[in-house]
Structures are given as structure tokens and as C-alpha cells.
Amino acid sequence: xxxxxxxxxxxxxxxxxxxxxxxxxxxxxxxxxxxxxxxxxxxxxxxxxxxxxxxxxxxxxxxxxxxxxxxxxxxxxxxxxxxxxxxxxxxxxxxxxxxxxxxxxxxxxxxxxxxxxxxxxxxxxxxxxxxxxxxxxxxxxxxxxxxxxxxxxxxxxxxxxxxxxxxxxxxxxxxxxxxxxxxxxxxxxxxx
Numbered sequence: 001x002x003x004x005x006x007x008x009x010x011x012x013x014x015x016x017x018x019x020x021x022x023x024x025x026x027x028x029x030x031x032x033x034x035x036x037x038x039x040x041x042x043x044x045x046x047x048x049x050x051x052x053x054x055x056x057x058x059x060x061x062x063x064x065x066x067x068x069x070x071x072x073x074x075x076x077x078x079x080x081x082x083x084x085x086x087x088x089x090x091x092x093x094x095x096x097x098x099x100x101x102x103x104x105x106x107x108x109x110x111x112x113x114x115x116x117x118x119x120x121x122x123x124x125x126x127x128x129x130x131x132x133x134x135x136x137x138x139x140x141x142x143x144x145x146x147x148x149x150x151x152x153x154x155x156x157x158x159x160x161x162x163x164x165x166x167x168x169x170x171x172x173x174x175x176x177x178x179x180x181x182x183x184x185x186x187x188x189x190x191x192x
Contacts, residue, residue: 010171017172018179021165029180032142032161033187039114039140040065040188045077047109047139049101049130050118053174055082057118057144061181069185073192079108081130101130111138119143120173122150122164131155144180146173 001009036046046065048058058080065078081104082088091103105115115134119127122145132155134141141160143152149164156162165176 013169013172014175017165017167017169018176020167021176021179024166025163025180028161028163029183030187032163033184035140035142035161036114036184037188037191039112040076041191042112043077044110044112044114045079046114046116047079047081047105048116048118049081049127050144051124051126053170054118054120054124054144054177055080057174057177057181058082058116060178061116061185064181064185065188069182069189071189071192073189076188076192081105081108098125098129101126102133105130105133105137105139109134109137109139112140114140114142117141117143117152118145118177119150119152120146120165120170120177122147122152124152128152128155131160144177146170146176 039046048061050058059082062078062080065076081101087104088100091100115130117127117131128151131141141156143156143162145152145162146165147168149162153162163180165173167173
């Protein structure tokens with residue numbers, strides 16, 4: 001395969017998984033956006049977490065709510081649990097890396113909030129621990145996954161929403177997660 005063919009394959013594969021995800025996730029995205037709007041309009045917040053590229057997705061989502069997406073509106077309450085290096089490193093050092101999100105959620109979360117949990121594999125131990133703590137504290141969970149949901153899917157209950165990209169390719173999953181972030185932000189904006 002030459003360079004041009006490799007480039008074309010990335011675009012073609014990205015387009016194909018986005019088309020597949022559009023059909024599979026449309027209703028769930030609408031439900032997730034409605035849950036987020038209800039949370040925010042009640043004066044609660046959305047806390048997001050993930051590792052690596054998913055940490056970037058968590059921050060991206062949070063910044064779109066706090067600042068704005070495409071519509072001028074009031075700032076909305078969102079926190080990326082991936083950004084406080086003092087908290088992240090002290091928790092990882094004093095407890096364990098798998099506690100970096102749950103410990104922050106314990107301090108900052110309250111009933112009626114939402115945890116937006118990103119994991120392309122669905123197997124991130126620190127994200128799973130945050131989901132478990134969210135359930136103990138009546139914090140709603142929206143999980144963005146891939147790879148058939150991994151172990152995260154097993155942690156979710158009937159009140160949670162999973163947006164699982166139908167792929168096992170990390171790059172393709174992340175690309176769809178970005179589209180999903182923008183869909184959610186647009187739908188939230190329509191309410192404000």
C-alpha cells in the first residue's frame with residue numbers, strides 16, 4: 001500500500017465507522033443530551049474523566065460547556081477531573097492511580113450531578129472506580145466507550161447511558177467520541 005492509499009484508508013475507515021455509529025447511537029445521544037440538560041438546569045454539574053486521548057476528550061467537553069460551543073449562552077457547570085496535576089499526582093502517590101478520579105468525585109460530586117466517563121477500551125480501572133463511586137452517591141453516569149463496552153458496560157445500571165462506538169480501533173473510537181462531544185454540546189446549546 002502506498003502513502004496515498006494509506007491516507008485514503010484512514011479517511012475511508014473514519015467515514016465508515018461514523019456512519020455505523022450514527023445509526024447505532026442516535027437515540028442514546030438524544031437521551032444523554034436530555035439528561036445533561038436536566039442536570040445543568042437543576043443547578044448541578046457534569047464531571048468528566050478519561051486517560052490519554054480520553055483525558056483530552058474530557059477536557060474538550062468541559063471547555064465547550066464552560067466557555068461556549070457554537071451559540072452564545074451562559075457558562076455551564078463542568079469540571080474535567082483530568083486537569084489538576086496536584087490532585088492527580090498526590091492521589092496517585094498517596095493512594096493508587098486507580099483512585100485519581102474517584103477521590104476527586106468524592107470531594108466534588110453530589111447527587112444529581114453527572115459523571116461523563118471516557119474509555120476507548122471500556123477497561124480503564126480508574127474510570128471504573130469512578131463509576132462505582134458515582135453509583136454510591138446518586139451521580140448519574142454517561143459512559144463513552146468502544147470495544148463492546150469492556151468492563152465498564154458490566155458496571156452500568158439501568159439509569160446509566162452508554163455511548164459505545166461499534167469499533168475495536170482506538171483511533172476510530174476517539175474520532176467518533178469527538179463527534180459525540182460536539183453532538184451533545186450542540187443539543188445542550190439548543191436548550192439555552
